[in-house]
Amino acid sequence: MGVDETPKQNEDSSGGSPLVTTALAKIGFLGSLWASIRFLFFPTIDVLPLDQATKQRIEFSLYAILVIVSILIWSGNAVKWFHRRLRWATPWFVLVLLVLSGAALYTLRLLRSTPPEVVPRSVAVTFDLGHGQIFNSWKDIYSGQSERIRAWGTKRDQLLWDITGRSPDEAGFSYKVDPRLRPSDGATSGGYQTFYDTPADRRIFHKFVFSLQSAETCGKGKADLGIRLTVDNPFDGTEYFTYELASLRAKKGLIDGSWRAFELYVNEFTRVPRVRNSAPLPHDLNENTINKVVFFVDNTIVKQCPQNTLVIRGVSLQP
Numbered sequence: 001m002g003v004d005e006t007p008k009q010n011e012d013s014s015g016g017s018p019l020v021t022t023a024l025a026k027i028g029f030l031g032s033l034w035a036s037i038r039f040l041f042f043p044t045i046d047v048l049p050l051d052q053a054t055k056q057r058i059e060f061s062l063y064a065i066l067v068i069v070s071i072l073i074w075s076g077n078a079v080k081w082f083h084r085r086l087r088w089a090t091p092w093f094v095l096v097l098l099v100l101s102g103a104a105l106y107t108l109r110l111l112r113s114t115p116p117e118v119v120p121r122s123v124a125v126t127f128d129l130g131h132g133q134i135f136n137s138w139k140d141i142y143s144g145q146s147e148r149i150r151a152w153g154t155k156r157d158q159l160l161w162d163i164t165g166r167s168p169d170e171a172g173f174s175y176k177v178d179p180r181l182r183p184s185d186g187a188t189s190g191g192y193q194t195f196y197d198t199p200a201d202r203r204i205f206h207k208f209v210f211s212l213q214s215a216e217t218c219g220k221g222k223a224d225l226g227i228r229l230t231v232d233n234p235f236d237g238t239e240y241f242t243y244e245l246a247s248l249r250a251k252k253g254l255i256d257g258s259w260r261a262f263e264l265y266v267n268e269f270t271r272v273p274r275v276r277n278s279a280p281l282p283h284d285l286n287e288n289t290i291n292k293v294v295f296f297v298d299n300t301i302v303k304q305c306p307q308n309t310l311v312i313r314g315v316s317l318q319p
Contacts (some may be wrong), residue, residue, distance in 0.1 A: 037062045086309075123200040125193055125293055125315040127171035130192035133159045134173050138184065145184035149302055151175040153191065161191055162311075171314035171317075174215075174299055177306040183299045188226070190296030193315075196234040199291040202243075205317035208264045210291075212248070212312055216257045218305035223256065224249040225310055226301065228294035229269055231285060241287045243269035246300070260315075290317065 008232050042059060076146045134153045138145035152158035161171035214223035225248045229239040245268060250256055252262050285291070295312060297305075 011298075015109070026160050039124070045107075046170055058113070083251045090104065097184070104186050114124050120198075122316045122318040123198050123205060124169065125195050125317075126168045127161050127163055127193055128168075129160055130195070132161060132191065134191045135159075136189045137187050141185070143184070145187045146181045148178050148181040148183060149175060149299075150178065150190040151189035151191070151297070151298065161193075167313070169315065170311065173295070173309035174309040175302070177302045179306070186298075186301075188296040190294060192228075192294040194232060194237075194292045196232070196291050199285070199289040200317040202266045202288045202310055202317075204288055205290075205319055207318045208266060208317040209262070209318055210312055210318075211259050211261045212255060212310065213259050214255050214257060214264065215309035217308050220256055221254055222304060222305045223308055223310070224253065224297070224301045226296045226298060227264070227269075228272075228296065229266065229290045230292045230294060231281070231287060231289055232283060232292045233285075234291070239292070240281055240285075240316075242274075243290075244270040246298070258288060261315075264294065266317075 013268065040063075046055070078276045134151050136147070136149065136151055137143055137146050138149075149171050152172075153160045153162045154164065162169045162173060168171075171191070171193075174191055205300070207231065208227070212225065216223060227245045227248060229243045234238055243266065245251060248262065251264070251268065254260070293315060295310070297308075
């Protein structure tokens with residue numbers, strides 16, 4: 001009996017060490033994986049510009065992956081091959097995870113010190129009387145134009161948008177032609193509104209959206225409107241870059257007494273050459289940073305409709 005027991009003891013002692021080593025390797029691997037998820041991925045997810053529900057779904061998915069990996073490691077014949085190699089592979093897993101953890105923590109520190117810019121869903125343009133008004137191009141002393149087209153906002157102050165009894169996103173202007181005067185080249189009249197504090201990059205904001213209503217004083221279907229998107233120098237109001245749509249009716253159809261919504265793509269606007277040279281733009285502005293919108297009528301428009309009142313609302317630039 002003594003002879004038979006000795007091999008069993010030797011077998012147990014020789015078989016115990018590999019089992020313990022494998023178990024420790026599994027625990028070490030799973031612990032490293034859990035630590036990476038808890039202290040590496042979760043803090044990174046927390047600073048990403050995602051809504052809370054999306055973050056929770058991602059965290060739940062990571063925990064589910066951890067559970068599945070744990071089950072596969074601790075049971076199943078299909079992973080015996082993985083078990084046999086786990087003992088020598090675990091130190092490398094730990095080393096790689098440590099390197100990744102260090103890189104992620106460094107990136108996380110950078111993200112927290114300089115959080116990513118969140119792009120707004122749209123840039124709304126409100127009719128603030130302090131940043132917009134009615135204009136007539138013949139008032140420019142360099143234009144040499146006649147006063148044939150005259151635009152106004154209110155009767156009390158013709159330079160102000162007509163916003164009486166309207167919401168902040170709605171305003172109107174009127175115009176009339178003096179038939180006794182000859183047309184002047186390049187003459188335009190209308191209204192503009194600046195939004196210097198919230199410029200819209202036309203590479204991001206591809207659509208210009210608004211609603212329009214015409215008084216139809218010149219007959220149904222004859223009303224029209226031109227639009228310019230410009231890059232202004234906020235310090236002197238000079239237009240540096242201008243993108244123009246000369247005729248809304250030609251592009252989008254009927255304008256009448258009903259409120260009609262229009263959606264224009266910025267690439268439908270034509271770039272207009274500079275009229276006069278200007279000083280360099282401020283460093284944070286370029287040819288793409290739209291910060292002013294102009295609604296106007298010109299000689300072509302007033303030829304079809306010599307007198308009208310136009311009301312605009314819901315102006316915004318959208319991605």
